[in-house]
Amino acid sequence: MDSQERDALQAVLEKQQEAARMRPAPTVKERKETLLRLKRMLLDHEAAFIAALVSDMRRPAFEAYSFEIALLLNEIEHVCRSLTKWTKPGRAYSFKFGYIEAIRTHRNPYGSVLIVSPWNYPLQLALMPAIGAIAAGNRCVIKPSEYAPATSELLQKTVGRTFPPDLLTVVTGDAQTARTLTSLPFDLIFFTGSGQTGQAVSRQAAAQLTPVILELGGKNACIMDASGFSPAAVREIVWGKFLNAGQTCIAPDTLFVHESVYERTLAEMQSALLEFYGEKPEESNDYARICHAAHFQRLQRFMGQGRIRFGGASDADDLFIAPTILTDIPPGSSILQEEIFGPILPVVPYRDLEPLLERQAIARDALAAYLFSQDQRQIKRVQAYMRSTTVSVNQVIHHGANPRVAFGGVGRSGHGSYHGKAGFRAFSYPKTAYRAYRYWHVSDKYPPYSALDMKIVRKFRKRLL
The missing domain is CATH 3.40.309.10 (Aldehyde Dehydrogenase; Chain A, domain 2)
Incomplete structure (x- = not known):
């Protein structure tokens, strides 16, 4: 890949990351609206996607619908029903010596997520992780497999007509394109494929300190x-x-x-x-x-x-x-x-x-x-x-x-799980807002410390810390 093509891919990433910095994380309502637009895209182009899947692998139309489109529609509907509950912040209060601590936790999106998908289920495995990423508030770049060209090209066209590129975009290309993308500083990489390629993706991501979710194969x-x-x-x-x-x-x-x-x-x-x-x-x-x-x-x-x-x-x-x-x-x-x-x-x-x-x-x-x-x-x-x-x-x-069963690997079959709530959590991280309400100034926690201070700490350690 020449420098011009690399710069173009870099620009795609930077556009998404800039949008993530300039705008707050989308609301639950906005996330649901995005997912419903994705659902509508699948329904409007159902026949075209089935034809593309048949073209790529001679897939029976029944299998193409059942194990690609139907699974995605079910996932979107399940996520939309549950997302309000999943995003509800956690709250906790504790009384300490001299203050009350208030803890509020919520799930925060990573930012721009790269999804590298395989050829065997080229539509489902491109969009299934994207559903979890969108539910968590992320923006996505999808790299589908070059071994499913009809599906990849149709996916690129339909996504391009449905979503702005700073929210969701599809990049087609060969293995070199995938290697270039995985070398860029995405905020999270989701890879589905072979163990050998998964290792290479992990090594590239490690150079950027980018977290990686790997969905690999195995001897089932x-x-x-x-x-x-x-x-x-x-x-x-x-x-x-x-x-x-x-x-x-x-x-x-x-x-x-x-x-x-x-x-x-x-x-x-x-x-x-x-x-x-x-x-x-x-x-x-x-x-x-x-x-x-x-x-x-x-x-x-x-x-x-x-x-x-x-x-x-x-x-x-x-x-x-x-x-x-x-x-x-x-x-x-x-x-x-x-x-x-x-x-x-x-x-x-x-x-x-x-x-x-x-x-x-x-x-x-x-x-x-x-x-x-x-x-x-x-x-x-x-x-x-x-x-x-x-x-x-x-x-x-x-x-x-x-969608209620977490799907993922362990050891040689990968790490990290998605589908349903597991996907929402995989594409987000916990963020805590901590606040102290002081009602009494406790000076004994500051040096110099005395023997009495140590006795107080031992006796009231659960309230002091």
Whole structure:
């Protein structure tokens, strides 16, 4: 990127930061009005956004609406209903020796927030964090993924027509544009993407002492014990795994199945896949494609690391990989170590849960963990073992669509949470107004100190400090 382009991006940031300095934080009414304008923008251009999502990834229109537009509309409505309560200041009073202290706390916006979003859900993951940022009173610059060009360009046009650039703006470009943006002194950076890129963003932000929220991927284990097996449970797992051709950050990554129900599970999975996508999933209108060629090649390398029990077909020209079930995977294979992020599901039998946990075959800090079980002891054991912010029992994916559930990572899956109230808090910081009402001047707190002063402090420490 040349200096002229960098200067242009710098100017975008400076315009927002200047607006934040010159004007007070928007009122709750103003924030709601901004969010409702965003809602209207989505409704007015719903068909165009669905068409763009279909163009970018051959997304089924049902999935494009359900997991992009509908989620955003629900989030906006939930935030608008709750924002007055969330922004209500906290108050506390305490009687001290010689004075009364009054404490008033409220949440303050950071200022100008940079949102760097990925390609797999290019509309939802660009605007979902923006909703939380706006609710908290911030201004936003959104950098969508260049791998979803139709959606990114439409988002830039519609946002540009709806909002002034000092409030909300979209900057398109390649990875170099993203690197330049993350090197600028934004007041907060929100990044969704791979762990490797997340580390690079953190290093750049550290040079500016900029706080960062990272939403990364992970090896989301899905465990089915003997008590958790049912045809309905298998259908739930298959649906969640192959939604968006497996390119979902909270999709089940590897399925661990108790050996007593292993073969029955595989048979039910095959039946579910045939029911969902037919014998020729490449001809199904309900099955997406891989986003880009480099990711396609990465997934192809995984395909040879086990026995293909179902699926396995692919077409590089069409970026198509069939829903694939992989078994008999040698220990130590990279597919068991790396996040797959595609339509390949390793299915691993197990006899006892404890050895899986002891040898850390299940990543503790995945973005989500799933357990299908009716055994309360097993459920409690898995919940205690996992560090993930969500351990979901007998369902997959749905928790990520609930605005009342904080969504975020820990450890290798990121840090910081958003959605709903968690988003409002993530994009704001606590600010305190402290005031003392003096009714008696206490001179013993000043030097020189005496032995009597020490006795008084020990006796009345809760009232003195």
